[in-house]
Amino acid sequence: SQELEQSPQSLIVQEGKNLTINCTSSKTLYGLYWYKQKYGEGLIFLMMLQKGGEEKSHEKITAKLDEKKQQSSLHITASQPSHAGIYLCGADRIADSWGKLQFGAGTQVVVTP
Amino acid sequence: DAGITQSPRHKVTETGTPVTLRCHQTENHRYMYWYRQDPGHGLRLIHYSYGVKDTDKGEVSDGYSVSRSKTEDFLLTLESATSSQTSVYFCAISPTDAGNTIYFGEGSWLTVV
Numbered sequence: 280s281q282e283l284e285q286s287p288q289s290l291i292v293q294e295g296k297n298l299t300i301n302c303t304s305s306k307t308l309y310g311l312y313w314y315k316q317k318y319g320e321g322l323i324f325l326m327m328l329q330k331g332g333e334e335k336s337h338e339k340i341t342a343k344l345d346e347k348k349q350q351s352s353l354h355i356t357a358s359q360p361s362h363a364g365i366y367l368c369g370a371d372r373i374a375d376s377w378g379k380l381q382f383g384a385g386t387q388v389v390v391t392p
Numbered sequence: 393d394a395g396i397t398q399s400p401r402h403k404v405t406e407t408g409t410p411v412t413l414r415c416h417q418t419e420n421h422r423y424m425y426w427y428r429q430d431p432g433h434g435l436r437l438i439h440y441s442y443g444v445k446d447t448d449k450g451e452v453s454d455g456y457s458v459s460r461s462k463t464e465d466f467l468l469t470l471e472s473a474t475s476s477q478t479s480v481y482f483c484a485i486s487p488t489d490a491g492n493t494i495y496f497g498e499g500s501w502l503t504v505v
Contacts, residue, residue: 324493324495327493380437382435382436
């Protein structure tokens with residue numbers, strides 16, 4: 280079973296529109312990773328958040344970790360076809376177990392013209 | 393590219409045969425991981441290594457063994473493959489255990505018939 284809940288499971292967004300994906304846990308997250316995956320391919324690292332309230336941005340993608348470190352969001356501004364894919368959140372669930380990630384089920388993003 | 397090579401990339405094998413997947417890295421990173429990805433279960437950790445000859449079990453280690461005789465190579469062995477081990481296997485690497493970026497390989501598609 281997935282202990283990291285991702286929502287929505289899938290979404291269709293028109294090119295140029297914004298989108299947000301959420302990743303929620305009932306327990307504290309000690310490291311939160313966002314990856315993008317295209318079908319049949321590997322995972323591309325996007326961002327990693329550690330501190331409560333932390334926010335990072337890269338190009339048009341912004342990720343935030345809430346103060347309680349139990350929820351993260353990934354926001355894409357002005358989506359493009361290149362943003363299509365499956366977005367995965369992964370997290371360290373134990374303080375001294377870095378890298379042994381648990382993952383959410385993923386959010387499939389489709390960008391339409 | 394994170395300097396990770398997985399081999400073979402695709403393999404079909406028969407039930408009961410041994411299979412070894414290889415992960416080779418050129419980054420000299422200390423930590424290496426094997427995950428499997430399945431529909432409905434997402435990515436799950438099989439085994440990991442925190443140094444040469446230092447390995448430990450992950451969430452779904454039954455039926456798998458690993459070895460790391462050199463920093464750059466992490467081998468995953470299915471001693472006697474079963475149909476339930478049909479999956480996509482991903483290797484990942486990380487430089488330290490302190491919340492650093494974790495990079496994934498391209499994946500190895502294994503079908504057990």
